[in-house]
Amino acid sequence: MHRFPAKRFSGRALGLITAVLLAACGVAPRAPAPTEWKAAWGSAQLPQPPIAAANVPAPLQQPLRDVSLRQVVRTTVAGDTLRVRVSNLFGREPLQLDVASVALVQPGTETGRPALQAGSLRPLSFQGRRELTIAPGAEAWSDPVSLALPRLADVAVQMHVVAAPSVATVHPGSRISSWAWAGNHADMTDWPDAIAKDGWWHLAAIDVAGGAPAQPVLVAIGDSITDGYGVQSGSYLRWTDALARRLGAPGRTSAVINTGIGGNRILHDGLGPSLVSRFERDALAQSGVTHIVLLEGVNDLGSSHRQRATTPESRAALLAELQQALGTLAGQARQRGVCLFVATVMPYGGSGYYQPQPENEADRQALNAWIRQPGRFDAVLDFDAITRDPAKPSHLRRDLDNDGLHPSTTGYQAMADAFPLEWLDRRCAVR
Numbered sequence: 001m002h003r004f005p006a007k008r009f010s011g012r013a014l015g016l017i018t019a020v021l022l023a024a025c026g027v028a029p030r031a032p033a034p035t036e037w038k039a040a041w042g043s044a045q046l047p048q049p050p051i052a053a054a055n056v057p058a059p060l061q062q063p064l065r066d067v068s069l070r071q072v073v074r075t076t077v078a079g080d081t082l083r084v085r086v087s088n089l090f091g092r093e094p095l096q097l098d099v100a101s102v103a104l105v106q107p108g109t110e111t112g113r114p115a116l117q118a119g120s121l122r123p124l125s126f127q128g129r130r131e132l133t134i135a136p137g138a139e140a141w142s143d144p145v146s147l148a149l150p151r152l153a154d155v156a157v158q159m160h161v162v163a164a165p166s167v168a169t170v171h172p173g174s175r176i177s178s179w180a181w182a183g184n185h186a187d188m189t190d191w192p193d194a195i196a197k198d199g200w201w202h203l204a205a206i207d208v209a210g211g212a213p214a215q216p217v218l219v220a221i222g223d224s225i226t227d228g229y230g231v232q233s234g235s236y237l238r239w240t241d242a243l244a245r246r247l248g249a250p251g252r253t254s255a256v257i258n259t260g261i262g263g264n265r266i267l268h269d270g271l272g273p274s275l276v277s278r279f280e281r282d283a284l285a286q287s288g289v290t291h292i293v294l295l296e297g298v299n300d301l302g303s304s305h306r307q308r309a310t311t312p313e314s315r316a317a318l319l320a321e322l323q324q325a326l327g328t329l330a331g332q333a334r335q336r337g338v339c340l341f342v343a344t345v346m347p348y349g350g351s352g353y354y355q356p357q358p359e360n361e362a363d364r365q366a367l368n369a370w371i372r373q374p375g376r377f378d379a380v381l382d383f384d385a386i387t388r389d390p391a392k393p394s395h396l397r398r399d400l401d402n403d404g405l406h407p408s409t410t411g412y413q414a415m416a417d418a419f420p421l422e423w424l425d426r427r428c429a430v431r
Helices: 016-024 239-244 273-285 300-301 310-337 360-371 385-387 409-418 419-427
Strands: 038-042 046-048 066-075 079-087 095-102 132-135 139-141 145-148 154-162 168-171 175-184 194-198 203-209 217-222 253-259 291-295 339-343 379-381 392-396
Touching: 038 079, 066 203, 066 217, 079 095, 079 132, 079 154, 079 379, 095 145, 175 203, 194 310, 217 239, 239 253, 239 409, 253 273, 273 310, 273 339, 291 310, 300 310, 300 360, 300 419, 310 339, 385 409
Parallel strands: 038 253, 217 253, 217 291, 291 339, 339 379
Antiparallel strands: 038 203, 046 168, 066 154, 066 175, 079 139, 079 145, 079 203, 095 132, 095 154, 175 194
């Protein structure tokens, strides 16, 4: 697994003279730089090596060349100004764009072929230029753009990729289609010949400013349960989606940022970077973050005995390492004044993939008992107690179970309903 340090570049207002020059060159003047950004949408990034051409539509075959992408995301707080973060975090060669834009999606069309709201298309610039080249391992923020975003808005980010690295920076578990079309169409509203595929490519975050002040920003970091395994594409039925809808009441509005990765582990890389290696980037570095909810551990426990024998000593060592890692992450959050809520590991006794034995269930129970001890974290979200079968605690409740490991959509809703909204009224001081 190759990782590179993230480098971010923020847009800054260049003043009236620069605005006039940009307008003369056909680039829209940038909005004044807001004083405070808050995350409105984000995802965790992971590397995607080239995939066999037979499995990928032609416009999305890697490395991407001369292709336009329309990528739809749902922002969770309102604002009147936004910025977009483009990522080449895992690339080994530069990422080159020559045109990018952003627009609102017409309600009701985001799950089919998305149509853009009339008059909402805005060009994106980067340090005053439409063209953008991002070095390997780097990321770039767009300049601020004036666009009124309501809460839970569906936003289309369009970019023309001139040339992308062979290893793309992606989030495959988008649970919504992106659209690809050969050629340069990033400033067009109508995409009749685009083809659809779930995933986000080189798109990491959207921040907003100008909405209600002092709103909490909650980052949910985790594995496939947070990423929403099992939900229908475009349905917005992940547990974090349901929580975002609950937070729509006046006085309760909060951003909810999902940085789950399917298969993620706390200690070791897998389908993506380990939690300990990405916690800063995917949680603490989100703009305006005030709270984090962490749900991980089942893949560390489940994979520990796959195709290998365990001993009491190896199991005890794994538990000690998991406890130390979670304690370290709690310390990092305290140093930043961010409230950390840790969830207990949910039952997976019915999993045909991990096929846990009694000793593995004992390890899960031991880890959960350690998590529940007062004072370790700012709060404990006991998803185990909420989702376990009272008659068979090693298994998910039948009415909440999808496949023995992941909750059903009913289970995801139960998780969202169990989150105490008043926790977001807390503010945690630097300790």
